[in-house]
Amino acid sequence: MGRAPCCDKNDLKKGPWTPEEDLLLTNYIQTYGPGNWRTLPKNAGLQRCGKSCRLRWTNYLRPDIKRGKFSFEEEEAIIQLHSVLGNKWSAIAAKLPGRTDNEIKNYWNTNIRKRLLRMGIDPVTHAPRLDLLDMSSILRSAIGTVNPSFLNLQGLLGAQALMNPEFFKLAATATLLSLKNHENASNLVSQVQQQFNNNAGNGQVQNQVAAPNQFQTPTLSNNNVNNGLSSISPENSSIPSYLGENNYQLNAQQINQVDLLLDPELEHYLNSINQNIGHESVTPLSTPTSLNSSSTYVNSCAEEERDTYCSDVFKLEIPESLDISDFL
DNA sequence: AAGTCACGCAACCGCTCGCGC
DNA sequence: GGCGCGAGCGGTTGCGTGACT
Numbered sequence: 001m002g003r004a005p006c007c008d009k010n011d012l013k014k015g016p017w018t019p020e021e022d023l024l025l026t027n028y029i030q031t032y033g034p035g036n037w038r039t040l041p042k043n044a045g046l047q048r049c050g051k052s053c054r055l056r057w058t059n060y061l062r063p064d065i066k067r068g069k070f071s072f073e074e075e076e077a078i079i080q081l082h083s084v085l086g087n088k089w090s091a092i093a094a095k096l097p098g099r100t101d102n103e104i105k106n107y108w109n110t111n112i113r114k115r116l117l118r119m120g121i122d123p124v125t126h127a128p129r130l131d132l133l134d135m136s137s138i139l140r141s142a143i144g145t146v147n148p149s150f151l152n153l154q155g156l157l158g159a160q161a162l163m164n165p166e167f168f169k170l171a172a173t174a175t176l177l178s179l180k181n182h183e184n185a186s187n188l189v190s191q192v193q194q195q196f197n198n199n200a201g202n203g204q205v206q207n208q209v210a211a212p213n214q215f216q217t218p219t220l221s222n223n224n225v226n227n228g229l230s231s232i233s234p235e236n237s238s239i240p241s242y243l244g245e246n247n248y249q250l251n252a253q254q255i256n257q258v259d260l261l262l263d264p265e266l267e268h269y270l271n272s273i274n275q276n277i278g279h280e281s282v283t284p285l286s287t288p289t290s291l292n293s294s295s296t297y298v299n300s301c302a303e304e305e306r307d308t309y310c311s312d313v314f315k316l317e318i319p320e321s322l323d324i325s326d327f328l
Numbered sequence: 329a330a331g332t333c334a335c336g337c338a339a340c341c342g343c344t345c346g347c348g349c
Numbered sequence: 350g351g352c353g354c355g356a357g358c359g360g361t362t363g364c365g366t367g368a369c370t
Contacts, residue, residue, distance in 0.1 A: 016338070016364080038355065054356075055339065090358060102338075105359075110336055 013047045017056055021046060025053055026061050059102045066098025070107055078104060079112060083126040 013021075028044035034057065037050035046053060059065075070078070074096055081092045089101035089108075096104065108123075116123040 014340075036355080049340095050355085051341095051357095052339075058357095059338075087359065101358075106337055109360095 012041075012049050012052075014049075014052070017060075021048065022056070022061055025057060029057060029061075055102075059100045062100075064098055065100060070099075070111075074099065075112065078108065079116075079126075082108065082112075086124075 017025075024044050024046055028040065032043070034040065034054070037054045039050070040046075041048045041050055041053050044053075048056075077096060078092060081095055085091045087105075089105045093099050093101040093104050113123040116126075120128055122128070
């Protein structure tokens with residue numbers, strides 16, 4: 001037996017509510033209370049389904065509804081609550097006085113979710129998206145596909161923001177190797193990825209995936225990301241001799257590429273780069289805040305600032321130069 | 329100025345749950 | 350225990366609006 005409709009849908013109005021309908025509904029509820037939603041529309045003189053009346057009241061007309069933009073505190077609470085409760089919008093709304101489940105759901109889908117995706121956070125699991133950290137994708141973005149001379153070092157530098165240092169070092173190694181090995185950059189990707197996987201097996205990258213409130217990755221300032229190679233070449237460090245310009249024609253077979261990963265000269269160079277582009281420009285991180293904590297952020301901040309703020313829960317950014325559209 | 333596109337929001341739809349008979 | 354019903358919830362849709370070309 002089919003389920004009976006919640007109400008007789010014949011001659012019932014649908015679509016946006018008019019001010020007159022709002023007034024009728026508000027007056028009735030303020031006088032008699034909501035009572036039975038099924039019979040309410042008839043008693044209130046509305047040509048609406050009871051369900052529609054309930055939604056209109058709970059999502060829009062209720063006097064205790066807070067309207068306007070979500071504050072940082074509210075946004076932070078939503079993210080934290082969502083990480084615990086999932087898509088239990090009503091449960092989340094219950095923790096945010098004046099906000100409705102529908103409003104929170106809409107805000108999540110139109111703002112927070114997109115922002116998390118842009119930050120490389122899976123909005124469902126609240127964990128960093130491992131597919132975004134895929135070595136091949138990052139390195140293809142960084143190295144480019146045609147000629148190492150066109151390699152996107154800027155992309156690689158940006159990519160550092162979402163890698164752990166070991167990972168970045170390997171990626172940088174691949175890039176530098178590509179400088180001297182014009183033949184097949186994608187092979188290098190495979191080789192370095194293999195090396196990375198080996199390291200991962202040794203537990204060297206286990207901190208790459210952490211609980212949301214533990215995951216913190218330094219952010220890069222635009223200044224550093226936008227600078228070219230010259231800006232990141234540390235004064236106190238030189239490119240290893242075998243990577244110098246005059247050695248571009250060096251036969252790749254002359255160098256054991258895996259051994260290069262252990263080369264002190266290269267390591268020193270990479271560490272210097274690391275210091276130059278990373279540590280000096282790292283955005284100070286605050287400790288994760290609890291729901292009860294008071295935030296120091298003010299509500300009037302611009303949207304861009306909010307993006308940078310990224311909530312204390314997520315300190316991960318995808319650089320502009322890294323095209324993540326394929327993953328979304 | 330007109331057309332197109334993207335976005336945000338309100339509302340709807342279908343399903344599940346809980347309660348009373 | 351089964352059934353009907355009301356209420357609530359989460360996913361989806363459609364419209365209005367502003368930005369962009």
